[in-house]
Structure formats: structure tokens, C-alpha cells
Amino acid sequence: MNESRSNLARLFAPASVAVVGASASPNKAGYQALAALRGFPGRVVAINPKADGPISGFETLPSLRAVGAPVDLVLFAVPAAACPELMREAIDCGCGGGLIVGGGFAESGPAGAELQAELGRLCASSGFRLLGPNTAGFVNKQASLTACFVPSVDRLARGPIAVVAQSAGINLTVSFLLARLGAGISQAIGLGNAVDVDAADVLDFLAAQPETKAIALHLEGVNQGRKLFETLRRVTPKKPVAVLAVGRQDVGEFARSHTGNLLGSHALCVSALRQAGAVVVDSTEDLATTAAALSLHRMAPKSAPGIGVVTAQAGAGLVMLDLLKANGVTVPELGPATLQRLSANLPPITYLKNPVDTGRPGPTFADVLTAVTEDPHIDAVICYALSEPAALLPATVLPDLARGATKPILFGTMGPRDELEPTLAALRSAGIFAAESPEQLARAAIGLVQDAAAQARLALPQPERPPPRLAVPDVPDEHSAKQLLEGMGVPAPRRRACASHEQALEAFERLQKPVVAKVLSSEVLHKTEVSGVMLNLAERAAFTAALVRLDAIPLAGERRYLIEEMAPPGLELIVGALRNPSFGPTVVVGLGGTLAEVWRLTATRLAPLTSHDAEAMLEELRITALLEGFRNAPPLDRAALLRLLVSVGDWIHHHPEIEQLELNPVRLYQRGLLALDALLIRTPPAS
Numbered sequence: 001m002n003e004s005r006s007n008l009a010r011l012f013a014p015a016s017v018a019v020v021g022a023s024a025s026p027n028k029a030g031y032q033a034l035a036a037l038r039g040f041p042g043r044v045v046a047i048n049p050k051a052d053g054p055i056s057g058f059e060t061l062p063s064l065r066a067v068g069a070p071v072d073l074v075l076f077a078v079p080a081a082a083c084p085e086l087m088r089e090a091i092d093c094g095c096g097g098g099l100i101v102g103g104g105f106a107e108s109g110p111a112g113a114e115l116q117a118e119l120g121r122l123c124a125s126s127g128f129r130l131l132g133p134n135t136a137g138f139v140n141k142q143a144s145l146t147a148c149f150v151p152s153v154d155r156l157a158r159g160p161i162a163v164v165a166q167s168a169g170i171n172l173t174v175s176f177l178l179a180r181l182g183a184g185i186s187q188a189i190g191l192g193n194a195v196d197v198d199a200a201d202v203l204d205f206l207a208a209q210p211e212t213k214a215i216a217l218h219l220e221g222v223n224q225g226r227k228l229f230e231t232l233r234r235v236t237p238k239k240p241v242a243v244l245a246v247g248r249q250d251v252g253e254f255a256r257s258h259t260g261n262l263l264g265s266h267a268l269c270v271s272a273l274r275q276a277g278a279v280v281v282d283s284t285e286d287l288a289t290t291a292a293a294l295s296l297h298r299m300a301p302k303s304a305p306g307i308g309v310v311t312a313q314a315g316a317g318l319v320m321l322d323l324l325k326a327n328g329v330t331v332p333e334l335g336p337a338t339l340q341r342l343s344a345n346l347p348p349i350t351y352l353k354n355p356v357d358t359g360r361p362g363p364t365f366a367d368v369l370t371a372v373t374e375d376p377h378i379d380a381v382i383c384y385a386l387s388e389p390a391a392l393l394p395a396t397v398l399p400d401l402a403r404g405a406t407k408p409i410l411f412g413t414m415g416p417r418d419e420l421e422p423t424l425a426a427l428r429s430a431g432i433f434a435a436e437s438p439e440q441l442a443r444a445a446i447g448l449v450q451d452a453a454a455q456a457r458l459a460l461p462q463p464e465r466p467p468p469r470l471a472v473p474d475v476p477d478e479h480s481a482k483q484l485l486e487g488m489g490v491p492a493p494r495r496r497a498c499a500s501h502e503q504a505l506e507a508f509e510r511l512q513k514p515v516v517a518k519v520l521s522s523e524v525l526h527k528t529e530v531s532g533v534m535l536n537l538a539e540r541a542a543f544t545a546a547l548v549r550l551d552a553i554p555l556a557g558e559r560r561y562l563i564e565e566m567a568p569p570g571l572e573l574i575v576g577a578l579r580n581p582s583f584g585p586t587v588v589v590g591l592g593g594t595l596a597e598v599w600r601l602t603a604t605r606l607a608p609l610t611s612h613d614a615e616a617m618l619e620e621l622r623i624t625a626l627l628e629g630f631r632n633a634p635p636l637d638r639a640a641l642l643r644l645l646v647s648v649g650d651w652i653h654h655h656p657e658i659e660q661l662e663l664n665p666v667r668l669y670q671r672g673l674l675a676l677d678a679l680l681i682r683t684p685p686a687s
Helices: 003-012 029-039 080-092 110-126 168-180 199-207 225-235 258-262 265-275 284-297 314-326 336-343 365-374 398-404 417-429 438-458 478-487 501-510 540-551 611-621 624-628 638-654
Strands: 016-020 043-047 059-061 073-076 097-100 129-131 137-140 145-148 158-165 185-190 214-219 241-245 279-281 307-311 380-384 409-412 495-498 515-520 533-537 560-565 571-580 584-591 602-606 658-668 673-675 679-682
Touching (some): 003 097, 029 145, 073 080, 158 199, 158 284, 168 185, 185 199, 214 284, 241 284, 265 279, 279 438, 314 438, 365 380, 398 409, 398 417, 409 438, 501 540, 515 540, 584 638, 602 611, 638 673
Parallel strands (some): 016 073, 073 097, 097 129, 158 185, 214 241
Antiparallel strands (some): 137 145, 137 185, 515 533, 571 584, 571 658, 584 602
16 A cells, blocks of 8 residues: 555544644634544544643643654644645654645635645645645544534434535535435545545545445536546446536636537536446435435346336326436336236236335235335335325335345335334334435435446446557648548548649549538638538539639638538538546537537547447437438448447547547438548647
């Protein structure tokens, strides 16, 4: 274990803690830090050079040097300006890590940003690990450690779920929502400004903690997206991760092409998280629900698990069915043998195929639930029943059923709070997820299904492909970009690059009519916006007039022309690849042509792509009907499009000198495809 990793473990699971800036004044952070540490079984040292005795009953020393031994965790409860020098002392003393609760750093302006940058430099040069600054701290229930400055956090129960959040408010919100679900926490970690320890570091640490069974992650922004992506790919096969990613924003100056405009940073982040195996949710309630369910009932990897729905109230069953299907969850019809078993235990007026409507639960309810659970098409069962005094409460039979079942059974109910609490507590103590609404129950099942499907995808074998190495011109234009594409096996229309009217007229005579005449210049990113594309030119006079119109386009450099054969009609798509500052090489596909940014129907993945990633992109794009042949049209070459997506991903992944590649449109046919336009942008030289 290297020093940086071992120091991270010292930070989150310390044997000793020092509070720098310890205070006897209750309104000071140094007092609150000591108060929170009263239950910690390890050594706690209060650091205050002005104190003449113990503070709040803790051993007090004038400096970290006076401790006499390296401290694992240092809590800095001092003004921002004092932090760098005190951190240097901690590093010199061999301390493992620290956290800074106070603000006044990057969030406060340029001066604070420089202070924060200095902290980052100190960490990078020493191996010292820092949580924050501007963090409320963390809780490690396994170590009985509360290094947190939020009241009542010490009352959270110990359990199997780790909560990691950039916001202290969200961290505690999710932790308390978990408590309402009867789920305890193993850790609750606030990242704050994350100058050193970030979400990826924490995920790596938690993956090795046996008491953590599931992770709830909140993100407000991702500075090192590729690092997070790679970490999640390692962690999610070991432990499920549910993520709430906020920050729906545009890409600002990065949008240099149509591809950039189509790729918002939030959309890219969500796609990358899912590609890495995480379950992405839309609210704090869903984050808590999904993490709680996954901590109890993780399913085996499967591309499309089947969910059985058992309900005592038809209306609740419809609510759950609607939510499940809206999220792409398979709710299969039960097999003939199962239906026969159900009909022997339920009145003929009930619906049996799935959902199974039991009506008011009675003595046969256990047999009904067992039959659904044992159906070969079913991988997990959700069961909902109101708490009714005159009916059998299904919860009374669930613990025994769940113990004998090989598939997860999740339960939901509703009724007077005082009546429900003992029931819910009994279910949760038996390891059964218990919800308090049909929607919450369905959301839990959706999380289980999405996790199982993601892990099935990650487990698929990945064939090795040789890296494509092609020379990229210093000043690429459409013609040279298409030459590179053809070297990759991507066809383009027959064409000629011409430097004069005479050469263009010669090309016109040699190429099949009609032709397209385009301005050819690296200065022009989008030719249609400057009337730089002339279509359907079949006569010499019309062609000559088109060249004159192209000459009217103002250019600073060399003026050239690209003469191409017109391509037959087909389905127009945009295929792009770009190098995102945070997530690195990325591929996007969508409906193309001049209206690409109007339709905004796109799917995104990080490169390199597997064939399974490419397939998932087309499914997400929802153009299956077009690919299979719409209104008696012939089916289109899906395989050729998949190969293109994988090739483009390989190309930008292995060519760091490429910032963006855009093919718009790509025209897809019954057999093959053509790249009608190509835009290539080199990566700017490092300043």
C-alpha cells in the first residue's frame, strides 16, 4: 500500500485525533469538534498554544510537535489563512490526514482560491490526505468516530450504507432519510471543496470496507470525470453505487461544434456514471431508497431481470406497474404452471398474469407469494398491501418466506404510523426492504434492476482491438478528414479537392452527376451557415455559377473547392467524438443533418466503446423502428453503424492530438453508410 492510500485509511479510520484550534468556548468550531469526539475510543489531543490546562477534559498541548508521535487525523478548526502553515507542521510531524471545516477558500474568491491551491500543492508533494476544505466532516460508525460538526449526527444508527456527498446538507439529508427507512450508515462523508480527497478516492476506500454493503453518492460537479469513471468501473462490481448528480448546465466555450452543443455536461456525466455501472437517480428520496434496497437485496447480474408484482389493492398495483414499465423494467407474464397454482389459491375475479391482484390478503397469501417467487420468469418480487385490521397482514409471513427464497422479496405498506412501526421494524430486522408507498416500492425495484443490468453489461467479454494509428494533418479540412476516415474503413462519396475553377470543372466532368460543390477551408467549421454547400449540380452552367457563389465567402487563407458526387437518400445521423476536459474522449450519436440541434435526440458514452456500449446507444436513441424498416422501407445496416461508433471511439481514444471529430450527416443505407461531411479539430497546443 503506497503512502497516499495508507494515509487515506489513517484519515477515515484513525487511532488518534488532534484538534488544532481547540477551544473552551462553546460557540467555536474547536469546542464543537472536541464535543463530537467524546465517544471516540482512541487518543484525542487538543492543540492550543495558549491553554494552561485540559480543554473539555481532553489532554491539551501547545502544538502537534509536542504530541510526541504522528497523529492519524488532524481537525483544523482555525481561520483559512492559518491552514497552510499548520498543515506543513502536520506533514513534518508525520500525520496521516486532516480535514478543514471552515470556509474562506475557493468558494470565497481569488484569494481563497490561492489558499486552496496551496493546500493542494502540499498534499501532492507529501502524500498527506486532506478532506475539504469547507466540509462538515465525516462519521465512521465502525470506528465510533464523529469528526463532524452537524448537531444530532451522532444519533444516526450504525448500518451497511455509506453516504458520500459534496454538500453537507445533502449528506445529512440522505442519512436521515435512510434512518426513516430503518437503514443505518457505515460512513457519512462530506467532500466539501475536495482539493485533495475526491469522490473517486472515497469510493476506492469504501470498496475495501466489509461493513459497507452499498454506497449513496451525491455529486454537484466533477472535475476529474475520467478518474471517477474508472473508479466506478472497479467498485460497482464489488458494491452497488447509487448516484444523485445535479448541475444541469451547458458546455459554455467547449461547444465549438454541433457535437459540443448536443453534449451538455450533465448529460455526459449521467451517461458516464451509468456506463461505469452506477444507478443514477433524480432525488434525495430516490437516492436513499435505492441505496437501502441495494444494501439488502442485490440481484445477480442479468440484462433484463423480470419483476413479479403482488398487490392487495389493484390501484396500487397499477401505480407500480406504470412506474416500472416507464423505466424499462420487464414485468413478464407468469408461466402456465404458476397461473394454475395461483388460480387454486385466489378467487376467479382476480387478475393473475402479473401483476397478481390478491384482493384482501387471506390464509392463502403465503402460497400465492411463493408461487410468484418460484416462477422461472421472475427474478425478484415486490409486494404491496395496506395495513387492514380485518385482513392478514402479509408482513407476518414474509420473514419466513424470505429466509427460504432464493430471490429478493420487497414489501410495501401504509397505515397509521403507530400500527406500522413494529411491522416495519420486524421486516427490516429480517433483512427485508420495507417501503411506505407504492412508488417507493417500485423505485426500489427499479434500482435493483438497473444495477443488475449494469453489472451484466460490465461482465461481458471485451475483445482486444489494435489501436488505430493514422497521421493527422496539422491543418485538417473536410477532404483530409475524409481521407483519414477512409483509412479507418469509413466510406465517403467520390470527390476531388480542387484549387481553381479549372480543376473544379475537370472534376465536374469526371464525376457522376449530379454533384455537390463545397467551400474547402479549415476556417469554415459549418459550411451551411455561410452558404458554402451547393447541391444537385448537373449542368455545367449551374456548376460554374455555384463556384462564383462560393467565391463570395470571405476567407483569410487559401480558397479551395471540394467537388463530390451526390449521395442517394438515406437515414441521416450525426456521429461525433470529442475530448471533454473532465471525462476525456467521448462519443455521441443522434439524428443528424442541419436540424441536429433542433431534434437533440442523442446518446453519449465515454470512449473507447465496446460493441455493447454502441448497441446501448442505439437503444437509448429510440430509432429501432427506423433501423428495422419504417412503413415498408427496407431495414438499414445497423451493423455498419455500430462499427462506425466503435471505430470513432477507438480513434479519439488513441489519438490525443484530436479534440473533435464530427460526421454530420452520416447517411445510413440498407447496405453500408456514407460520411457526407466531416469536421476535424486538433487539440490546441499546451500553453
